[in-house]
Amino acid sequence: MTHILHRLIRHDYPRAATARGLYIHDRDGKAYLDASGGAAVSCLGHGHPDVLAAMHAQIDTLAYAHTSFFTTDVAEALADDLIAHAPPGMSHVYLVSGGSEAIEAALKLARQYFVEKGEPQRRHFIARRQSYHGNTLGALAVGGNEWRRKQFAPLLIETHHVSPCFEYRGRRDDETAEQYGQRLADELDAKIRALGPDTVIAFVAETVVGATAGAVPPVPGYFRKVREVCDRHGVLLILDEVMSGMGRTGTLHACTQDGVSPDLMTIAKGLGGGYAAIGAVLVGGKVIDAISAGSGLFQHGHTYIGHPVSCAAALAVQRVIRRDKLLDNVVQQGALLRRRLQERFANHHHVGDIRGRGLFQAIELVADRAEKRPFDPALKLNARIKAEAMARGLLVYPMGGTIDGVQGDHVLLAPPFIVQPQDIETIVERLGGAVDAAIAGIAT
Numbered sequence: 224m225t226h227i228l229h230r231l232i233r234h235d236y237p238r239a240a241t242a243r244g245l246y247i248h249d250r251d252g253k254a255y256l257d258a259s260g261g262a263a264v265s266c267l268g269h270g271h272p273d274v275l276a277a278m279h280a281q282i283d284t285l286a287y288a289h290t291s292f293f294t295t296d297v298a299e300a301l302a303d304d305l306i307a308h309a310p311p312g313m314s315h316v317y318l319v320s321g322g323s324e325a326i327e328a329a330l331k332l333a334r335q336y337f338v339e340k341g342e343p344q345r346r347h348f349i350a351r352r353q354s355y356h357g358n359t360l361g362a363l364a365v366g367g368n369e370w371r372r373k374q375f376a377p378l379l380i381e382t383h384h385v386s387p388c389f390e391y392r393g394r395r396d397d398e399t400a401e402q403y404g405q406r407l408a409d410e411l412d413a414k415i416r417a418l419g420p421d422t423v424i425a426f427v428a429e430t431v432v433g434a435t436a437g438a439v440p441p442v443p444g445y446f447r448k449v450r451e452v453c454d455r456h457g458v459l460l461i462l463d464e465v466m467s468g469m470g471r472t473g474t475l476h477a478c479t480q481d482g483v484s485p486d487l488m489t490i491a492k493g494l495g496g497g498y499a500a501i502g503a504v505l506v507g508g509k510v511i512d513a514i515s516a517g518s519g520l521f522q523h524g525h526t527y528i529g530h531p532v533s534c535a536a537a538l539a540v541q542r543v544i545r546r547d548k549l550l551d552n553v554v555q556q557g558a559l560l561r562r563r564l565q566e567r568f569a570n571h572h573h574v575g576d577i578r579g580r581g582l583f584q585a586i587e588l589v590a591d592r593a594e595k596r597p598f599d600p601a602l603k604l605n606a607r608i609k610a611e612a613m614a615r616g617l618l619v620y621p622m623g624g625t626i627d628g629v630q631g632d633h634v635l636l637a638p639p640f641i642v643q644p645q646d647i648e649t650i651v652e653r654l655g656g657a658v659d660a661a662i663a664g665i666a667t
């Protein structure tokens with residue numbers, strides 16, 4: 224009998240006991256190849272000696288100091304490191320303990336920016352359907368996943384949602400990717416005009432959509448057009464790279480590949496690689512300047528922000544990624560993973576789309592390929608695939624509600640940046656077996 228309120232109260236979870244490299248071992252000695260890094264977290268795999276050494280050293284030196292009294296060498300060094308490699312225009316870092324906290328801080332920074340500038344009437348956030356920005360109330364409010372929002376809807380701040388950039392599901396047959404991106408940018412423009420341009424604070428979007436729709440990259444040019452729309456109306460652009468950032472797509476920041484810089488950017492999972500709970504907001508100079516010239520105080524804060532041990536972990540993770548040139552490996556192994564997924568699933572009757580960037584790839588399952596018709600959600604195909612994969616010693620990140628929060632199933636893959644070709648073979652082989660077994664289980 225457990226006293227933990229687990230995610231699924233009646234589910235019997237195996238107990239993770241040890242982990243090294245790509246593998247987690249449970250208490251019974253079963254090994255699981257971690258092909259999703261949990262939820263795209265463990266970018267260096269498990270038990271990396273350099274990260275552990277940095278954390279041990281930090282614990283022995285200074286485990287904790289409250290940020291209202293002190294700054295620390297390690298937090299300053301991490302912030303310097305992050306800004307040195309940030310998209311153009313970023314000048315400061317706000318350190319938090321995870322992705323949802325990063326989004327909450329970004330929303331408040333954006334609001335405070337306009338208050339400081341003498342535009343207190345700005346109060347609207349616009350985000351996209353089928354997005355996920357976290358489970359705290361502000362983050363849930365901007366998130367666009369109906370299933371996650373529904374029962375809490377009466378508690379959520381008012382937000383407005385526009386269409387996601389989801390080419391497989393959203394691009395019409397009679398339009399090019401370019402025209403599709405333009406149509407979506409026009410939709411955002413129309414939404415801002417309808418609300419009143421001087422009442423909108425920010426547009427919030429995941430650069431590459433993660434959990435809710437499964438590694439969905441934007442069409443080329445989409446974010447440039449979005450940036451133009453935001454600039455036209457003086458609206459801030461907040462990019463959420465909690466899942467897709469910090470190297471996952473092959474560049475440190477996913478938005479680099481789209482040629483845009485946001486005003487605020489959230490990062491988390493790959494920042495600390497799972498070694499410690501840490502997230503951050505990268506803050507653009509213009510936001511800092513406004514607050515600095517005004518109250519001089521960001522009205523926010525949590526007890527564990529800038530935690531020295533978390534900062535030491537994150538700094539070590541980032542240094543290892545650079546020292547070992549792991550982003551090159553993300554590009555190479557990402558291309559191999561994509562190729563092997565194509566070979567295994569491109570002609571599969573029940574795989575409608577294979578998509579992603581770098582080591583952030585997904586397959587979308589369909590009952591009928593020609594019609595792109597999803598499986599009945601009651602069949603819980605995604606949960607069956609997860610169970611079949613675990614039975615085969617493979618950890619992947621399947622999710623339902625891919626299309627609208629209810630319909631659709633996908634499987635997300637986000638292996639550690641240290642993955643090698645033979646691991647990719649094992650991942651694709653086991654995933655193929657799991658998908659086939661799960662579908663066969665439905666048919667019988």
Ligand SMILES: Cc1ncc(COP(=O)(O)O)c(C=O)c1O
Nearest residue numbers: 321322323355356357433465466
């Ligand atoms: C894009 C995105 N934003 C925010 C979050 C929330 O992060 P956390 O679970 O660390 O609060 C997640 C988590 O999956 C995410 O994928």
